[in-house]
Amino acid sequence: MAGPARRRSAPAELSAEALRGLDDLDARLPPSGVRARPAFEKPARGVPAGPPDRLSPEAAAGGGLIEGADGTQRPHYWGHRERLRTRFLTGGHAAMPDYELLELLLFNAIPKIDVKPLAKRLLAEFGDLTGVIAASEYRVLQVSGADRWVFLQLRLAEAFGHRMAQVKVMNREVVSSWEALIAYCRTAMAHRDIEQFRILFLDQKNCLIADETQAMGTVDHVPVYPREVAKRALELAASAVILVHNHPSGDPTPSEADVDMTQRIMDACSAIEVSLYDHVVIGKTGETSFRTRGLI
Numbered sequence: 490m491a492g493p494a495r496r497r498s499a500p501a502e503l504s505a506e507a508l509r510g511l512d513d514l515d516a517r518l519p520p521s522g523v524r525a526r527p528a529f530e531k532p533a534r535g536v537p538a539g540p541p542d543r544l545s546p547e548a549a550a551g552g553g554l555i556e557g558a559d560g561t562q563r564p565h566y567w568g569h570r571e572r573l574r575t576r577f578l579t580g581g582h583a584a585m586p587d588y589e590l591l592e593l594l595l596f597n598a599i600p601k602i603d604v605k606p607l608a609k610r611l612l613a614e615f616g617d618l619t620g621v622i623a624a625s626e627y628r629v630l631q632v633s634g635a636d637r638w639v640f641l642q643l644r645l646a647e648a649f650g651h652r653m654a655q656v657k658v659m660n661r662e663v664v665s666s667w668e669a670l671i672a673y674c675r676t677a678m679a680h681r682d683i684e685q686f687r688i689l690f691l692d693q694k695n696c697l698i699a700d701e702t703q704a705m706g707t708v709d710h711v712p713v714y715p716r717e718v719a720k721r722a723l724e725l726a727a728s729a730v731i732l733v734h735n736h737p738s739g740d741p742t743p744s745e746a747d748v749d750m751t752q753r754i755m756d757a758c759s760a761i762e763v764s765l766y767d768h769v770v771i772g773k774t775g776e777t778s779f780r781t782r783g784l785i
Contacts, residue, residue, distance in 0.1 A: 569603070570596055587618050594646060598638040607634040615680075622647045623680035650676055655700070662696050663689075663731070663766070670697070670731075671769065671776060678735040678771045684711035686734040688718060690727035691766060699725055713750050715757035722763045730758060732768040741772030743779065751779060 573589060574596075582590055591608040599607070610632050615621045622643050629640045654673040658666055670689075678685055683705060690699040703718065704711050711734060722730055732754065734747075743751075747770065755765045768779040779785045 569605075588612055591618065591621065594642050595639060598636075598642045599634075607632070607639070610634065620680050622650070625682060628682070658697055659700070660696055660698065662694060663691060664695060674733050674769065674771055675776070678733070679773055681735050682737050684734060684737060686711045686713050686732070688721065689731040689733060690722060690725045691729040691731065692726075693728045695729065695766070698727065713754070715750075715754045718754050719757040719761050719763065722758060723761055727763060729764040729766045730754075731766045733771065734768075735771040739773035741770040741775050741777040743768075743770050743777055743782075743784065748784060751784070755785070 573593060577585065577590075577593060588605065588608040591611060592604050595604040595608055598604075611621045611624075611629075612618070614628075614632050615624050624643070626637075626640050629635050629643065630637070651673075654669075654676045657669040658673050661669070663670055674687070678687070685702060686704045688701055688703050689697055690701070692698050701721070703721075704713055718730065718732075732751065736742075747768070751765070751768045758765050765785060766780070767785060770777045770779075
């Protein structure tokens with residue numbers, strides 16, 4: 490008997506919450522054209538039950554079991570993982586929606602259940618893949634179905650992304666690699682939910698020799714100590730520094746406090762003959778350069 494029809498569209502008057510609920514339901518449905526029965530239903534007498542952790546309503550993700558010709562039963566999502574891996578390996582990621590890429594990552598964290606509903610919940614909560622990867626442990630664990638193993642996989646993906654972006658800028662002259670440098674900073678900071686202050690240290694040829702997080706703050710403030718910036722520049726024998734911090738609000742417009750703090754750091758660095766090359770404020774969709782705006 491054919492399975493339930495897939496949802497193609499929804500009336501415009503449905504709320505965003507209702508639409509997310511329908512998406513979640515769609516993710517839990519077994520493939521069309523197969524015979525399924527509830528995974529948590531007690532088997533008929535004489536028919537052995539499968540592993541209990543896979544047959545509970547929670548673990549089975551609501552999709553139910555598929556009966557084979559020989560009477561054996563399996564969760565409907567078995568085979569889906571291998572098909573998804575094969576699609577990725579043969580066709581690449583370009584044609585795959587974000588939730589499927591996230592599924593592939595979640596396979597490593599959760600081996601026994603359908604992770605598509607969780608992938609969609611994470612994307613609904615954090616907006617896109619970048620937001621999911623950058624989310625804090627506390628916020629990830631608030632999403633139903635996520636645990637520390639899920640958070641570990643997200644952190645590993647973030648670490649790989651940072652390392653790959655860092656290779657393109659480290660020991661490179663910043664003027665010729667400025668776009669790559671900004672892309673690296675955006676990867677590291679744009680989607681953080683608290684302010685982070687980083688210092689990029691340059692040598693005499695304006696090549697990046699170090700990138701360090703100087704301080705972590707709150708949603709709208711990060712403590713910065715000009716003396717510590719100057720001290721670290723001396724330790725690294727840096728000739729110039731670039732200041733970078735993010736605005737969790739998404740708006741990269743410098744505040745009066747940003748301008749004042751920049752001047753104080755410039756004064757401290759000037760005393761030891763270290764130049765302040767720029768101060769860049771990172772937002773979710775753009776950035777502001779103090780040098781470009783004539784603030785330095």
